[in-house]
Amino acid sequence: xxxxxxAYLFVFAAFLYLPIAVLAIFSFNASELMxxxxxxxxxxxxxxxxxxxxxxxxxLTSFLIAQPVAILTTALGLMAGLALTGKRLLWRGAFIAAxxxxxxxxxxxxxxxxxxxxxxxxxxxxxxxxxxxxxLVILPFTTLILTAVLVRLDRRLEEAAxxxxxxxxxxxxxxxxxxxxxxLIAAYSVGVILSLADxxxxxxxAGRTQPLxxxxxxxxxxxxxxxxxxxxxxxxxxxxxxxxxxxxVRRRAGGRPVRFAEHxxxxxxxxIAARTG
Amino acid sequence: xxxxxxxxxxxxxxxxxxxxxxxVLVGALVPMAILVVFSLFRVEDLTLVPAIxxxxxxxxxxDPLYRHLVGISLTYGLITAALAGLFGYPLAIxxxxxxxxxKGVALIVLxxxxxxxxxxxxxxxxxxxxxxxxxxxxxxxxxxxxxxxxILLFSPFAVHLVLFYDTLPFMVLGLLVSxxxxxxDLIEASRDLGASPLDTFTRVILxxxxxxxxxxxxxxxxxxxxDLLTPQLMGGTSGVTAMAMIDNLFGTAFDWPMASxxxxxxxxxxxxxxxxxxxAVSRLPPVQAVLRGGAR
Numbered sequence: 001x002x003x004x005x006x007a008y009l010f011v012f013a014a015f016l017y018l019p020i021a022v023l024a025i026f027s028f029n030a031s032e033l034m035x036x037x038x039x040x041x042x043x044x045x046x047x048x049x050x051x052x053x054x055x056x057x058x059x060l061t062s063f064l065i066a067q068p069v070a071i072l073t074t075a076l077g078l079m080a081g082l083a084l085t086g087k088r089l090l091w092r093g094a095f096i097a098a099x100x101x102x103x104x105x106x107x108x109x110x111x112x113x114x115x116x117x118x119x120x121x122x123x124x125x126x127x128x129x130x131x132x133x134x135x136l137v138i139l140p141f142t143t144l145i146l147t148a149v150l151v152r153l154d155r156r157l158e159e160a161a162x163x164x165x166x167x168x169x170x171x172x173x174x175x176x177x178x179x180x181x182x183x184l185i186a187a188y189s190v191g192v193i194l195s196l197a198d199x200x201x202x203x204x205x206a207g208r209t210q211p212l213x214x215x216x217x218x219x220x221x222x223x224x225x226x227x228x229x230x231x232x233x234x235x236x237x238x239x240x241x242x243x244x245x246x247x248x249v250r251r252r253a254g255g256r257p258v259r260f261a262e263h264x265x266x267x268x269x270x271x272i273a274a275r276t277g
Numbered sequence: 278x279x280x281x282x283x284x285x286x287x288x289x290x291x292x293x294x295x296x297x298x299x300x301v302l303v304g305a306l307v308p309m310a311i312l313v314v315f316s317l318f319r320v321e322d323l324t325l326v327p328a329i330x331x332x333x334x335x336x337x338x339x340d341p342l343y344r345h346l347v348g349i350s351l352t353y354g355l356i357t358a359a360l361a362g363l364f365g366y367p368l369a370i371x372x373x374x375x376x377x378x379x380k381g382v383a384l385i386v387l388x389x390x391x392x393x394x395x396x397x398x399x400x401x402x403x404x405x406x407x408x409x410x411x412x413x414x415x416x417x418x419x420x421x422x423x424x425x426x427x428i429l430l431f432s433p434f435a436v437h438l439v440l441f442y443d444t445l446p447f448m449v450l451g452l453l454v455s456x457x458x459x460x461x462d463l464i465e466a467s468r469d470l471g472a473s474p475l476d477t478f479t480r481v482i483l484x485x486x487x488x489x490x491x492x493x494x495x496x497x498x499x500x501x502x503x504d505l506l507t508p509q510l511m512g513g514t515s516g517v518t519a520m521a522m523i524d525n526l527f528g529t530a531f532d533w534p535m536a537s538x539x540x541x542x543x544x545x546x547x548x549x550x551x552x553x554x555x556x557a558v559s560r561l562p563p564v565q566a567v568l569r570g571g572a573r
Binding site: 005008009012013015016017018019020022023026033034076077079080082083084086087088089090095098099101102103104105106107108109110112113114116117120132133135136139143168190193194196197198199200213216217220228232235236239240243244247251 | 547
């Protein structure tokens with residue numbers, strides 16, 4: 001790789017982490033005012049954070065919302081992925097287009113439209129609608145993660161199990177599921193992380209519930225304060241740890257799906273015959 | 278052989294499309310239809326009158342303000358997509374050429390900012406661009422300027438910069454997916470046949486990566502044109518976009534029909550732009566060659 005390319009990549013890595021680094025620096029800066037030059041090192045903001053009931057309750061709320069979101073969106077993403085990689089899916093193009101709708105439609109428009117629908121049925125805003133809405137917006141991501149692994153699985157393992165009399169459930173449970181473990185963990189983590197990261201949907205749909213992002217955003221509109229930085233940096237640190245852990249698990253398990261050792265011409269031929277026949 | 282299996286097991290896998298399909302139907306498609314219905318209602322004394330009326334739609338078409346706002350949103354989308362394509366392409370190429378281990382590291386580096394959430398990114402950019410922020414402090418320190426620059430924050434520049442920052446990973450990911458699909462034999466063949474690295478790039482790699490460029494571009498365009506928070510929190514007076522107006526009409530003015538009409542107008546304009554761009558891209562000679570099956 002040329003020196004120029006290395007420099008280019010490095011500059012953009014710096015660009016991506018510049019704001020985050022500044023955020024982190026001020027969370028250790030010994031001054032109420034967030035301005036340069038820096039005043040000295042302190043852990044006071046992290047200490048005052050641990051006493052800040054509002055922020056901690058907000059974090060707990062966000063965490064409790066993120067769990068059902070991740071479970072729901074991973075389960076639905078798995079079903080969508082299995083359907084997409086199956087052979088006899090009618091309306092395949094329409095199904096893919098439908099899955100992309102929550103990604104393409106601006107989140108604000110989606111939330112407003114959902115509130116209008118809810119108002120027709122007298123459903124109040126609150127954690128329930130927020131969980132469903134977040135799961136919907138994250139669904140394209142989990143579907144992508146799971147489908148990417150599902151397409152690489154060797155179909156013949158499943159077909160062999162079926163030929164030997166396994167029910168569809170047994171074949172799924174003992175053949176497909178073990179190969180999906182890493183992808184499911186990745187999808188679940190992305191679900192939790194993107195749910196924690198959400199603000200737009202929460203602003204519209206949370207009702208009286210106060211997730212962390214909503215609390216921070218109302219503080220953010222009035223003034224900036226270093227203990228908010230400390231909160232953001234803590235959440236980010238956890239996020240990065242999760243991302244790295246997932247990547248390590250994925251590399252160990254999911255990178256290489258189980259394959260037949262002998263990939264000879266006969267098996268290839270039978271496979272093609274089975275597909276076309 | 279699988280054909281001899283118990284009848285009905287193959288369709289059962291396709292049936293799994295039903296739960297996510299229904300979820301999207303009820304959660305996204307029905308609300309979009311409701312939006313159209315509400316845009317045809319009227320508001321009298323802050324109450325909704327469910328009778329067909331074209332008040333809101335006539336305002337959309339007559340009042341130049343709404344056209345202007347949709348125009349601003351689309352412009353933000355197009356400029357962001359162009360910037361992300363321009364700067365993202367070399368990034369994608371660089372990552373694509375890395376070894377597998379480094380590729381994994383590069384992807385983590387690329388995606389982690391995406392996971393930090395809209396709010397944290399906006400918050401952090403304020404610390405960088407504000408009057409007492411990093412950039413101003415640095416420029417003052419080296420003596421290029423003598424008073425803090427005010428146009429860094431709450432300006433179209435800030436909105437463009439943050440939208441670019443937010444959407445760049447989607448562009449690079451889209452490009453990487455299509456670069457990874459390129460058969461490396463094609464590249465070697467072109468080198469063996471005497472093509473210069475530049476020729477290999479412009480005649481093999483670039484045409485074959487256009488689907489990724491288009492996919493990334495579409496994603497970036499839709500995300501940037503429909504973003505609510507970035508223009509609102511970074512743009513100051515320049516942050517009034519169609520989306521901000523929809524939020525205002527919906528929340529503050531309680532004019533749901535007008536909010537719906539503008540939302541539908543924005544969505545239709547977004548789709549129209551995507552279709553026009555899609556058609557334009559598919560007309561490009563190298564893409565035509567790929568579409569005809571010249572290379573795979």
